[in-house]
Amino acid sequence: MSLEENIEENIQLINKYDIFESRFGVFKILDYDLNLDERKLKFKKYDRVLCEDCSQEIEKFSFVCYNCYNKETGCNERNRMNHGICKSCFTLSTSYGCSICNIFKTSDYDLNLDERKVKYRNSNYVLCKDCYKEVDYYRFYCTYCYFKETDVNKKFRMKFGSNYGVFRTSDYNLGLTKRRAKYKYSKHSLCEECNNKINEYYYCTYCYYKEIDNNKKLHMKFGSIFGIFKTSDYNLNLEERRAKYRNFYGIVCEKCNKEIKKHHYYCTYCY
Ligand SMILES: [Zn+2]
Ligand SMILES: [Zn+2]
Ligand SMILES: [Zn+2]
Ligand SMILES: [Zn+2]
Ligand SMILES: [Zn+2]
Incomplete structure (x- = not known):
């Protein structure tokens, strides 16, 4: 290798070293506010990271300077060094030892x-x-x-938890049996509208009482298939009434809009 070549190689090395030097990042005390992912992102472009306080190199898998960490005795500060702080409220709870x-x-x-x-x-x-x-x-x-x-x-x-069912407004088209079958594997069924728990009869009590339209109320209770018990139906005998309303999920009195129990086939309220 000639002298010129040797010098040239040295210059290249120095340049390389310079580049290398420039890829040192300084980890500031404030950077402990960041969580691990944010620290990784911030220092991604650096080959090596040094602690601002003690100039020791910081391990890139944890981004905690253990030289400083071991000197730190406050648990809150240790916690901040380990986990960062919350970005939305900027507080770290003080009521715990080690979290x-x-x-x-x-x-x-x-x-x-x-x-x-x-x-x-x-x-x-x-x-x-x-x-x-x-x-x-x-x-x-x-x-x-x-x-x-x-x-x-x-x-x-x-x-x-993850084991819940969301009771959709469209489920009100179903009768009770179908609702029950649909949600039997969920521990809770919650109303899509108001987030409240669906009652044992598979409608939302809260929405039910809030609803002022009586037809909608009936729909919630009985599904889309409910029969209106007409005053003229009182001319039918029990057999005939039963046959007429067999396929309905529920029956409602034409006069007072109250529910008629299936085994009665007359309105206990108007009667
Ligand atoms: Zn340090
Ligand atoms: Zn929270
Ligand atoms: Zn801790
Ligand atoms: Zn509701
Ligand atoms: Zn009635």
Whole structure:
């Protein structure tokens, strides 16, 4: 190798080193506010990352400077170094020691209330993974994230777990037997309109009482097939009445709009 070549190679090396040098990122104390994914994203373009405080190199799988971490004694600060803070409320709950094993995970929302209680029975406090607010023991979902959530299906899941059925408005076309069959595998059926629980007769009590149109009310109760019991039907005998209304899900008195019980075949109210 000639001297010229040697020098040229050195220059190349120096250039290379410069490039390499420029790909050092400095991890600031403030960066601990970010969670792991955000830290990874921020420092993706750097080959190596150094701690602002002590200039030690930081491992890229955790993005925590363990040199500083080990000197840190405050549990809140250690928590911030491990997990970052919530981006929506900028707070970190202070009412806990170490939260690692008490974090309520997103997947826990698949469980129903009882299962959640069993899972966390030994925890004094459970914190939401997303906002670090305490998840209350009676409801077992993060009320803060719940109210922020706009997707109604996600809300249902937070409240009731994954095993629920959403009772659609169109289900009111079905009779009771069909409704029952459709929702028998769901532990809860919830009203699509108002999110309330569907009652044992498979209609939403809340929406039912809110509804002022009596025909719609009947529809909710009996499905699309209900018969109107006419005053003239009182001329029929019981056999004839039974035959006439056999195929209806429900019967309603023409005069007072009240339900007629199938075994009666007359309006107990008008009678
Ligand atoms: Zn450090
Ligand atoms: Zn901790
Ligand atoms: Zn939350
Ligand atoms: Zn409803
Ligand atoms: Zn009547």
